[in-house]
Amino acid sequence: MEQRVSLITLGVTDLGRAKRFYEALGWTSGAKEADDVVFFQAGGMVVSLWGRDQLAEDSVVKDGGGWGGVALAYNTNSNEEVDAVIEEARAAGATIGREPADTFYGGYSGIFIDPEGHPWEVAHNPRWTIEPDGSVTLPKG
Amino acid sequence: MEQRVSLITLGVTDLGRAKRFYEALGWTSGAKEADDVVFFQAGGMVVSLWGRDQLAEDSVVKDGGGWGGVALAYNTNSNEEVDAVIEEARAAGATIGREPADTFYGGYSGIFIDPEGHPWEVAHNPRWTIEPDGSVTLPKG
Numbered sequence: 001m002e003q004r005v006s007l008i009t010l011g012v013t014d015l016g017r018a019k020r021f022y023e024a025l026g027w028t029s030g031a032k033e034a035d036d037v038v039f040f041q042a043g044g045m046v047v048s049l050w051g052r053d054q055l056a057e058d059s060v061v062k063d064g065g066g067w068g069g070v071a072l073a074y075n076t077n078s079n080e081e082v083d084a085v086i087e088e089a090r091a092a093g094a095t096i097g098r099e100p101a102d103t104f105y106g107g108y109s110g111i112f113i114d115p116e117g118h119p120w121e122v123a124h125n126p127r128w129t130i131e132p133d134g135s136v137t138l139p140k141g
Numbered sequence: 142m143e144q145r146v147s148l149i150t151l152g153v154t155d156l157g158r159a160k161r162f163y164e165a166l167g168w169t170s171g172a173k174e175a176d177d178v179v180f181f182q183a184g185g186m187v188v189s190l191w192g193r194d195q196l197a198e199d200s201v202v203k204d205g206g207g208w209g210g211v212a213l214a215y216n217t218n219s220n221e222e223v224d225a226v227i228e229e230a231r232a233a234g235a236t237i238g239r240e241p242a243d244t245f246y247g248g249y250s251g252i253f254i255d256p257e258g259h260p261w262e263v264a265h266n267p268r269w270t271i272e273p274d275g276s277v278t279l280p281k282g
Binding site for chain 2: 058098123
C-alpha cells in the first residue's frame with residue numbers, strides 16, 4: 001500500500017447545505033443539482049460529500065452519532081491567512097470552535113466546524129511550508 | 142480558502158498499535174519512540190496519528206465514542222491491486238468490513254477497518270486514474 005490517500009468522504013445529513021457551505025468558501029465541483037454525491041478536486045486528492053447513512057452502510061461501520069475521531073487541517077504560510085480563512089468560514093456559517101491564537105507547538109491556529117459537525121483546524125505551522133501547488137512536505141528529521 | 146487539505150488526523154487510543162499497523166502496510170514516518178504524535182507524508186499531504194482525547198479537545202468537539210461520519214479511500218488502477226491491499230491490511234490485523242467485490246458504480250472495492258475503527262475503502266474506479274505520483278484527478282464533466 002503506497003503512502004497516500006485518494007479520497008476523504010464527509011458524511012452529511014443535508015447535502016445541499018453542505019455543498020453550499022464549501023462553495024461559499026470558494027470551492028467548486030462538477031456536481032449537478034440532482035447528484036447524490038459531490039466530488040471536490042482537492043490538490044492531488046478528492047474530498048467528497050455523501051449521505052452519512054449511506055457512507056456508514058458502505059463503510060460497514062456503526063454510526064456513533066457524533067464526532068468520531070477524525071479531524072482535517074488546512075495549513076497556510078502565515079498567521080494572516082489563518083485569520084482570513086476563519087473569517088471566510090464564519091461568514092459561510094461555520095461554528096468557530098476556537099478563535100485563531102498561538103498554539104502549544106509554536107504555531108497559530110483556529111478551528112471551524114462545518115454545518116455537519118466536521119472540524120477543520122486552520123493552522124500556520126512555521127516548520128511546514130505550503131508549496132505553490134498547495135502541497136505540504138514534512139521537515140526532515 | 143484554496144481547495145485542498147493539508148492534514149488528516151486519525152484519533153487513536155493506542156498510538157503504538159496504530160503506528161505498527163500503518164508500518165505493517167509499508168508506511169514510514171520520522172517519529173521517534175517517545176513522540177506522542179506520528180506524521181506520515183502521504184503524497185502532497187500528511188496523515189497523522191494522535192491521541193483521540195487530545196484531538197477532541199484540540200478540535201473543540203464532543204467525542205461520540207464511535208464512528209463519526211468520515212471515511213478514507215485508497216484508489217488503485219486495477220482490481221488486482223485492490224485485492225492485494227486488502228490482503229496486506231488483513232495480514233496487518235485490520236478487520237475486513239467488506240471483501241473486495243464489484244460496486245454499484247461500476248468499480249471494484251473492499252473495506253478494511255484499522256485497529257482504531259477508522260474505515261478505508263480500497264477501490265478501483267475505472268473512471269479515476271491514479272497518476273505515477275499517486276495523485277488522483279477527477280474526470281471532466
